[in-house]
Amino acid sequence: MTITRFAPSPTGYIHIGNVRSAIYPYLVAKQEQGSFILRIEDTDQARYVEGATELILDTLKWLGLEWDEGPEKGGEHGPYYQTQRKDLYIEWAKKLIAKGRAYADTTTPEEMAKYREEAQKAKKPFLFREHRPENPPEWKLGMPLRFKAEPKDYTYEDAVYGELHMGPETQDDIILIKSDGLPTYNFAHIVDDSSMGITHIMRGQEYLPSMGNYLALYEALGVPRPVFVHLPHILGPSGNKKLSKRDGAKSVTDYRNDGILPEAMLNYLACLGWNDGTEDEMYTKEELIEKFKLDRIQRAGARFDETKLLWLNGQWIRRRYAEDPKKLFAETANFWPESAKNVSDEEKYKIFCIIYDRLKTLSDLRTMTTYFFEDPTIDMSMIQTNKALKKLSESELCQILSDAANGLSELNEWSAEMLQNKLNELMAKSEQKPAVFFGLIRLSVSFAPFSPALHDTLSVLGKEKALARMHAVVTAFKNDQQ
Numbered sequence: 001m002t003i004t005r006f007a008p009s010p011t012g013y014i015h016i017g018n019v020r021s022a023i024y025p026y027l028v029a030k031q032e033q034g035s036f037i038l039r040i041e042d043t044d045q046a047r048y049v050e051g052a053t054e055l056i057l058d059t060l061k062w063l064g065l066e067w068d069e070g071p072e073k074g075g076e077h078g079p080y081y082q083t084q085r086k087d088l089y090i091e092w093a094k095k096l097i098a099k100g101r102a103y104a105d106t107t108t109p110e111e112m113a114k115y116r117e118e119a120q121k122a123k124k125p126f127l128f129r130e131h132r133p134e135n136p137p138e139w140k141l142g143m144p145l146r147f148k149a150e151p152k153d154y155t156y157e158d159a160v161y162g163e164l165h166m167g168p169e170t171q172d173d174i175i176l177i178k179s180d181g182l183p184t185y186n187f188a189h190i191v192d193d194s195s196m197g198i199t200h201i202m203r204g205q206e207y208l209p210s211m212g213n214y215l216a217l218y219e220a221l222g223v224p225r226p227v228f229v230h231l232p233h234i235l236g237p238s239g240n241k242k243l244s245k246r247d248g249a250k251s252v253t254d255y256r257n258d259g260i261l262p263e264a265m266l267n268y269l270a271c272l273g274w275n276d277g278t279e280d281e282m283y284t285k286e287e288l289i290e291k292f293k294l295d296r297i298q299r300a301g302a303r304f305d306e307t308k309l310l311w312l313n314g315q316w317i318r319r320r321y322a323e324d325p326k327k328l329f330a331e332t333a334n335f336w337p338e339s340a341k342n343v344s345d346e347e348k349y350k351i352f353c354i355i356y357d358r359l360k361t362l363s364d365l366r367t368m369t370t371y372f373f374e375d376p377t378i379d380m381s382m383i384q385t386n387k388a389l390k391k392l393s394e395s396e397l398c399q400i401l402s403d404a405a406n407g408l409s410e411l412n413e414w415s416a417e418m419l420q421n422k423l424n425e426l427m428a429k430s431e432q433k434p435a436v437f438f439g440l441i442r443l444s445v446s447f448a449p450f451s452p453a454l455h456d457t458l459s460v461l462g463k464e465k466a467l468a469r470m471h472a473v474v475t476a477f478k479n480d481q482q
């Protein structure tokens, strides 16, 4: 049976660059009716961040990457926190000691510094095994325990990079158990992956240089190798270096707070450096499960392109709206402007329905809908600098707007449909182009660079408010002319 895992360290939030290490194992496990395990690698006490585990669990749930075994779920391979598996690492370490493949390290920090300095002077990479003690004492908890390397050539197969080789120089006497009694990542992940029956391990390419040591450990422990899947880096916008916080790369939580939909995030990240061989760009989670193939992961790093993510999010907003507008609306609760606080959901839903197809993120609601909730500040310069409107004089504009307001005031049924007809009729009468006639009314009621179709905007604003705003601008024109 296929068993995959995501093994994050609770050292902070989930960085965009790491999420594929959760998505791909999830997809492979689901595709093969296997099991997806979540394991928390919390043995590095110095880097432990309070609350990070909760954040990881929450992010995975939000993305729809439910684990079959792990925290909150349990399962036959638990416990799922490495700090709760201490005895197991000691037990496996003792097996290596018994085989003569691990020893107590009693090197002092001073000696260590000296060895490193010597290597540096000789311009050679530092290898601890060159200073391996001849008669180490019996190992006891509290002492670091080191692997006794028997360096040689290894060949292995990586699902992404193909056949790879690791020479003897890549292997050293690495630390297995630290003086605090906890294992290193190098040792713990192999013990856990083996004892949990993990069939595929997927992680970032930064682990490739350590493969010599890992292959030596699999061999010394007498456990089978899993399928190795090393994922190429995600590159920053410039496309030539690894994505970092400095590129403005946010955490998954930040994107969530900005109103990116989980479907879009999952879709976008799954396709960073992977495609199914077609030009398709939109995939549901179910489609990804069906189509994902390890051998279509690209070896070259994939560039993180926020513009593309925003575009895809816009597509997902439209798709989700078409599927179930009320459900999508329910997810917008935190994204409305402050001034909408006391406005009913019914009212907000009307606005949402006329504006959803222009949103790139749900948080666009915050900036794009304010004029529905509060009268905009009249800013005549927006009219004066408008490309179509600046060709007319203020008195002409004043007349057009005043006639339009009077014409609209005759309308008894203030519906989008009636408004559309009436606006067309009034525009014909005014002998103006749409850019002038609609543009002027649009600006007068919103003073926003953008608004939905005019008849929709007016109908949602309501007759009284819409006409009052138009009249206020007519007055402003008149005051200007005095």
Ligand code: GLU
Binding pocket: 006, 007, 008, 009, 021, 041, 185, 189, 201, 202, 203, 204
């Ligand atoms: N805890 C490691 C990390 O967060 C896991 C690497 C792996 O998947 O083996 O990088």
